[in-house]
Amino acid sequence: MTSDVIDAARLAQCAMLEGVSLAARGEILREGRTRHVQPGATLIKAGTDNKSMFFILEGKLGVFLEGLDGAEPVAVLGAGETVGELSLLDGSVASANVVASEPSLLLELDERAFWGLVNAAHAFAVNLLAKLAERLRSNNDAVSKNVQQRQRYERAAMFDGLTGIHNRRWLDETLHRLAERHRVGPSSRGQASDGLSVGLVDIDHFKLFNDRYGHDAGDHVLTLVAGTLAKNLRPTDLVARFGGEEFVLLFPGTDLETAGVAAERVRAVVEVQEAKLPNGTVLPCVTISVGIAHLVDGQSVADLLKTADLAMYQAKKSGRNRVVLGREPVRSARE
Known part of the structure; x- marks a missing residue:
């Protein structure tokens, strides 16, 4: 440290005392107590009463919101700054470790001297309000960033990282919800519901494609097919990546035949979609096989997907690059 002597001129470096008269600064010097703090020493402990405000004249203090073991400070305060005033203002325990x-x-400066300064020095009170406003704005910014980060995490949890479409987790939640909403039976308007149809999509010979052209080309094709499915479905239809090279199409309020027509339209677009790598390499077009199933009364979601899977298997067995309707719903025996 350069010197232990604290005078009015040295105190003037504190932003909180900008505009405060020499007389008021002199009173602070008379009322204040010099403190020497060594590295690692805790000045203020979170959750405990703090009855003082501290003007930092030399050195640095770290502010920690959580435990001190290995934690990084949320703020570092240096010469000219202050700490501890928030506890004095609201009378609550300290919210952070310093x-x-x-x-x-x-x-x-103890609590009595602090309030005496607030009452006697208008400039100090104004500076105090300005600092609180700055702190509030900073907190608002931090909250906004946290909300945005949480939204990014929530999106990441529901979307496939490679293709950008919905993932298996989203599908599991959404499919059960749609199944309850669109089960065959009288609707709230007294009309028959068209129920829910699903399509299970598999890229034909994808393993061979991957082995021949490499995983980068395979990832490119997965993204291309996912985008093609999403762009060419009806506005009310949905698509999700089921896993690997498989996708699921959701057709709410749609009967089996109509879902088959929608799937056939998408299949026809996929088979002519050019796959071109960023380096200009043109890959052969790929095709898809699609199995369509319609939810029937009393059928579980698992059995609905099994019905679609069997129909897709039939599409592959029949030569691939086609849509097959599953007209025999699977019904597992209930325990």
């Missing part, structure tokens, strides 16, 4: 990160020279 620890010296290097040898520090402080001027401590």
